Amino acid sequence: MQGGEVDRMDEAQVERIAKNLGSFIRIFQIMRNRSETAGLRPPPLDPQYVMLAFLNDGPLPMSELSRKLGCSKPNITALADRLIDEGLARRQHDRADRRIIRMEITGSGRAVIEGRKKAARTAIRANLSGLDRDELDTLCESLERINRIIAKLDSD
Secondary structure, eight states: OOHHHHHTSOHHHHHHHHHHHHHHHHHHHHHHHHHHHTTOOOOOOOHHHHHHHHHTTSOEEHHHHHHHHTOOHHHHHHHHHHHHHTTSEEEEEOSSOTTOEEEEEOHHHHHHHHHHHHHHHHHHHHHTTTSOHHHHHHHHHHHHHHHHHHHHHHHO
16 A cells, blocks of 8 residues: 555545445345346355444334345344344334334444444555545446436335
C-alpha cells in the first residue's frame, strides 16, 4: 500500500463503494435462485448474515424473508431461531394481523452488521489503495450503475 494513494480515497467514496458492493450479495442470491431452478448448485453464502442484512433495512415477515433468501419456511425458521438464540434478532407479531410474524434486528444484530461493514471498508481501502482518483471515480460510477441494474433484476 502506498501512503499518499490512500488519501485519494475519501470517506464518501469508501461509503459509496461499500454500499454498492453490498448489492452484490443480492445479485448472488438472485443468480443462486435462478441457478437452483435450472438444477445448478452455486457456492453457499452465509445465510445468517444475509438475513441480518435484510433485517437491517427494517422488520420483515417470515414469508418475505423466505422469498428473499430463496429458502423454505422451515429453513427460515431455523435461521431465525439461531439469530434469536444469539440475540441478533427477535420475532414480533404484526399489530394489524397477529398471524403474521415479523423478524426484527436487535441492537446486537446491528452491531454485527456495523462490524462487518467496518471490516469491509477497511478491506476496500486496503485493496483499492493503488487506484488513482479517476479510477476510483470510475469504479464508484460502475458499481452504482450495476446496482441500478440489480435493482431492476430484483423487481422482475
